[in-house]
Structure formats: C-alpha cells, structure tokens
Amino acid sequence: MTDASRSPEPMIRLESLTKRYPGQAVPAVDGITLDIPKGEIVVLVGPSGCGKTTVLKMINRLIEPTSGRVLIGGEDVTRADADELRRHIGYVIQQIGLFPHMTVAENVGMVPKLLHWEKQRIAARVDELLELVGLDPAEYRDRYPKELSGGQRQRVGVARALGADPPVMLMDEPFGAIDPITRDRLQNEFLRIQADVRKTIVFVTHDIDEAIKMGDRIAILREQSHIAQYDTPEAILTAPADGFVEDFIGAGAALKRLNLTRVREVPLDHWPAASVHEDRARLRRLLAESEQGSLLLLDEEDRPLRWVTARDLAREREPLHRVGLPATAVVEPHATLHDALDEMVTSTVGCAIVVDRRGRYQGVVDLGTVTSAIDEMRSDVRRRDRAVAEAEAAPGDAVGEVG
Amino acid sequence: MTAPTVDRGGDVAGAGDALAAEELVEELGGPSPLWRWVGTPVVLAGVCAALYVYVQGQDLDRIEEAALNAPMIRQRVLEHLELTAVSTFFVIVIAVPLGMLVTRPATRRLAPAVLAVANVGQSIPSIGILVLLAVVVGIGFEQAITALVLYAVLPVLRNTMVGLDQVDRSLIEAGRGMGMTARQVLLRIELPLAVPVMLAGIRTALVINVGTAALATFIGAGGLGWIINQGNIHDRTPVLVTGSVLTAVVALALDWIAGIVEDLLRPKGT
Numbered sequence: 180m181t182d183a184s185r186s187p188e189p190m191i192r193l194e195s196l197t198k199r200y201p202g203q204a205v206p207a208v209d210g211i212t213l214d215i216p217k218g219e220i221v222v223l224v225g226p227s228g229c230g231k232t233t234v235l236k237m238i239n240r241l242i243e244p245t246s247g248r249v250l251i252g253g254e255d256v257t258r259a260d261a262d263e264l265r266r267h268i269g270y271v272i273q274q275i276g277l278f279p280h281m282t283v284a285e286n287v288g289m290v291p292k293l294l295h296w297e298k299q300r301i302a303a304r305v306d307e308l309l310e311l312v313g314l315d316p317a318e319y320r321d322r323y324p325k326e327l328s329g330g331q332r333q334r335v336g337v338a339r340a341l342g343a344d345p346p347v348m349l350m351d352e353p354f355g356a357i358d359p360i361t362r363d364r365l366q367n368e369f370l371r372i373q374a375d376v377r378k379t380i381v382f383v384t385h386d387i388d389e390a391i392k393m394g395d396r397i398a399i400l401r402e403q404s405h406i407a408q409y410d411t412p413e414a415i416l417t418a419p420a421d422g423f424v425e426d427f428i429g430a431g432a433a434l435k436r437l438n439l440t441r442v443r444e445v446p447l448d449h450w451p452a453a454s455v456h457e458d459r460a461r462l463r464r465l466l467a468e469s470e471q472g473s474l475l476l477l478d479e480e481d482r483p484l485r486w487v488t489a490r491d492l493a494r495e496r497e498p499l500h501r502v503g504l505p506a507t508a509v510v511e512p513h514a515t516l517h518d519a520l521d522e523m524v525t526s527t528v529g530c531a532i533v534v535d536r537r538g539r540y541q542g543v544v545d546l547g548t549v550t551s552a553i554d555e556m557r558s559d560v561r562r563r564d565r566a567v568a569e570a571e572a573a574p575g576d577a578v579g580e581v582g
Numbered sequence: 583m584t585a586p587t588v589d590r591g592g593d594v595a596g597a598g599d600a601l602a603a604e605e606l607v608e609e610l611g612g613p614s615p616l617w618r619w620v621g622t623p624v625v626l627a628g629v630c631a632a633l634y635v636y637v638q639g640q641d642l643d644r645i646e647e648a649a650l651n652a653p654m655i656r657q658r659v660l661e662h663l664e665l666t667a668v669s670t671f672f673v674i675v676i677a678v679p680l681g682m683l684v685t686r687p688a689t690r691r692l693a694p695a696v697l698a699v700a701n702v703g704q705s706i707p708s709i710g711i712l713v714l715l716a717v718v719v720g721i722g723f724e725q726a727i728t729a730l731v732l733y734a735v736l737p738v739l740r741n742t743m744v745g746l747d748q749v750d751r752s753l754i755e756a757g758r759g760m761g762m763t764a765r766q767v768l769l770r771i772e773l774p775l776a777v778p779v780m781l782a783g784i785r786t787a788l789v790i791n792v793g794t795a796a797l798a799t800f801i802g803a804g805g806l807g808w809i810i811n812q813g814n815i816h817d818r819t820p821v822l823v824t825g826s827v828l829t830a831v832v833a834l835a836l837d838w839i840a841g842i843v844e845d846l847l848r849p850k851g852t
Contacts, residue, residue: 239759241755241758241759262761262762262763263761264761265758265759265760265761266760266761267761270756270759270760272752272755272756272759274750274752274756275752275756276750276752276753276755276756276757276759277756278753278756278757278770278771279753279775279849279851279852280774280775280849280850280851280852281851282851289760289762290760290761293760293761293762293766323850323851323852324851325851325852326851339760340760342760349759
C-alpha cells in the first residue's frame, strides 16, 4: 500500500489507537494508526459498524481509548484534561444538537463563554461567524433554533463548532440528515469556508460520494477500523487497493472521478462567438471560417444568448435574438466536470458553455475535454505510484535487484 | 375538593395529562392564557363571596359561632397554608436532588430502589401514614409534615427523572463535545429543559398536599380539616360547608399560582 501521508507536519497523529469494550471478543477499533496533515480534510469512510465514529470520538475523548495515543500538534492529549481539550476542538454531529432554549447567538457563543471571553468579544465573534456561514447576524442572532430551517440549523452548528477558532474540527456525518439538494449546497458552502479557514478536519461519513467530494484524503475503513486504503480521492478512484475498496467505491468510478475536477482546472475550448449586434454578413463569414456548424451569439454584456446556424442567419426577416436555439447548458468555473457533462448531454450542440460569475462567456467544455481530464488523472496517479515504488525500492537495491 | 388522580405505578404524574388537557382546551378554542390567569381568581372570589352571604344568612348557634368566626377561620387557613408550603418545600428539597442523582450515569442503578421506596410512600393511604406516625412518634405539626412529604415525594421524583431523561441525548453529546463539564451540561442544558415536566410534578405534589393537609387535624396539626371535622362531629351543616368550600378554594388558588409559575418558567424557544 502507498503511504500517502508524507506531509511534513501531521496535525493529528493516531498511534495504534484501540477501543475494546468489556465482554466483547474483538475490539471495536483495533490499533488504527493514521497521520492527518495540517489544514486538510481527511474523511473516514466505511460500512456501518466499522468503528469510524468510535475513532472520531477517541480523538476528543468522548470515548476513552483502551490503548494507543492521540497526538494533536505533536502533543499527547490522551492524558490531558478532556473538557479543556474539547473546548479547542470543533465538534459537529449529525443531529446538530443546537440547544433549543438558547438563541442562535447563545449557541454560537457557547465555547467562547466556556473559555471566559469578554462579552463584547463574544458578541463580535458571533456576528463574524454568522456572516461566515452566510446568515445575516441582525436577522438570525436572536432567533431560537426552532425558528430555523434544517439547512440554517446546520450552518449554525458549523458556526458554533468554529466558536473559539479551534485548529481542529471533528465532523460526524454532519450533512447526513439533510435533503440531497440542501446537502449539496451546504457541502459546497462548507468547502468554500474551509478554503478560507484551513482547519484540520476529520470527517466521518458512510457515503463514498460525500467522501470523494469533501476529502483531501480518504481513509477507507473495514471492520474494526482496519485501514483498507488511505490516499487522495483521485488515487483511490484510479487505483483501488483491493477488492474491498473496489466494492465500496461501487460502480461508476470513472464518473465519480469527474467530481474531482472543476471546470476552472481544465483548458477551455473556444467556440466561434460574436455579439448579437454584429451585422449578418460578418457573422456568416465568421461561421464559414470556423470548423463548427453553429455560432454562439452574445448579448451586449457578453452573456450567451442563442446558438445559430447558417440557415438561421439566412432568415433575414427575423431579428437575431429570436432565431436559432437558446443557449442553455451554462456552467460556472466552480462546477465539476460531472456537472458539466450533465449539462452537455442535454445541450443541443454537445458542449457546455462556461461563463464567469457575472454570466460572461468564457469558453466551452466538450466531451474531449472530459476524456482528456480523466486520462490525465489516471497517468498522474500512475506516475506518482511509480515514483513512490522507486523511492521504496532504492534503499534495497543491493539486496533486491538480483537479475 | 380537588381530587388529583395520580397513577401509582406507571405514568408521569400530571405532565402528560396537563399537556394533553391544555392542548385539548386550546383546540376547542378554550380560555386564552390571559383568561386562565384572570378567570380563576375571579371565580374563586365569587365563590368566597357567595359563601360569606350564605353563612351571614344563617342563624348561628354557639357551637357554630365557635368555629365560624374571622380569627378562627384565618388561623385555620394559615395553618393549612403552612402545612402545604412546608411539606411541598421539603418534597422539592428531597425529590429534585434525588431525581438528579438517580439520572446520573454513575448512580443510575440506584433508580429502581429509590422509586420502590417512593412508591411505598404513596401506596399507603395518607390517613394510614398519619395514624401510623401518630402511634410511633406522637402527634403534632412535624409528624403531619413528615406524612405529607412521604406521600407527595413520588410525583416530583418521577417527573424530575422523566424530565431529565427526556432531554435529547444529542444535546448532551453536543454539550460534552464542545467542552462543557458534566455539571455544566446538567445545570445549563438538562435542568432548564426538564423544568416544564418537573414543574408539572411539583404542581401535582402541591395539590396532593393541600388535599392531604385536611387530614392533619386528626393528629392535632390543625388546618381547614379542623373546621370540616367540627361540622361533622357536631352535625352542623354551615360549618361543614364552610370548611369544605374553603379547602377547595385554597386548593384551586394554589393550583392557579402553580400554573402561572409554570407559564413563566417554561424555557423560551421550546
């Protein structure tokens, strides 16, 4: 197996962490050893009963390990004061657990209060955090949890976990109880927040798709939390370590890989495009010069408007903004290739139009872009694996290479 | 007189019933909170006025006058209130901490034993406890209080336990997970959220105590039971009626106060 954790400073290190419950023949967690690099999201994923939540709760010692050690920032926390320890580790659970008799502000300000911050500092921090998770402080500060929607509660839960700006966060299926559409949005929002705050996060889920989406690295656990594979999502999807991992990823690994690449990371193709206010003769010439059968018309602010063919241009009597087909299948740069592919198959011309945040035309993504992105990912992982194999083989050269 | 029905073995005294009744009343478009707050005292004042008019209209003999004069009635009402207040105070002081104790993980296994004792206290008829105490330790105020406390501990104990147990486990996990100590979780999360159920138990205990205090006269502790008993042994209807009606009025008035306290102490946001 490849050792993916070659990052210089692991923020969290689990050393042969074991949990044995009295009266049970086999340990619930059997000596897991794992390095979690600083500023990354590491997802523990596995079938139910594999002990992933137990591993998580041993990090903040809601469950006391039977043996082994947890190091956070190089410090052994297995002997530290558990309550004090937890005040410096953000914790988000599936049920969220907002205190119903406290306002949003009281919930979010709870940990700072436990740390005896001054009132004004707490109030400022609460507002800052609500802003961060996209809730207007003036509107939501004094609400009670029951006056919030499920998605808003989840955001408050995240804000609360970030309360005292802990370097480490533990998240136990945080988006598990939320409808798929809201979940998708919250996941994206959370990734945006993480890009700013750069916490070291251990994230537990049973959903491999969520793991692929959220994780910088994924540890796939089998029973008793034995690590089946610990690697980047790309590597796991491209080169599953064994049959267990393959089964767990399930069908469609190639399609899942498309979730890993964003439109902004691939080279865009250029399609002949022109303003809808150009005169028709020029548009016809433009179309004739290109290899494509149609032209993309843009409005005065460069936003995609219509697809038109030579035949559409010939219909002189109709204004240009009414001929041809509407320019659908529009994606923004932060969309994944999976999203783009989805749009592509519904599009009339077989490609997705990429626009910037203001909706201005940037280029297009077609099937060729998608295939080459997959190829590149595959060869990247192969190249890396080869480099690792060579590095491992190097010291043993004298002994190993006989013939 | 009010006769609170307390399920001896099983259910939470009061809590479920009170909630269900409130919901039912609301559904039927019954009295608004304002009317509940104002209506009861108006009705009770009316009853007292009617009682006064009735007694004034009677031609009282010496025996009746001995029982039905202002200083005597005031004394008996105060005795009754004292019996009720002191016994309820001790019920709370005993049952609430006990309920907290037997819901802590470390001492949870004591719960069945504690409940068994409290159940015995309630199962013996109150008059039985009173007489038993009188025989064993004599008569008087303290004995009456002891009997009342024994009799009313169960609803408060049980409701404290249920109130604390019904707090969502995920809230406790969230609290511990963010670094609250077990004590902080109890004081800031569990207790505030258990308050409505606990108060329902205390209200039940209060009503039980008002009723049972009427029996305290049999071991020489006075109270409104004395007036009722006078009416009974001398066969004087006005005395009997006055004692009974006043007992009912005191019971309803205390229940009304307890209801207001419940409304005021219900945690916000729930």
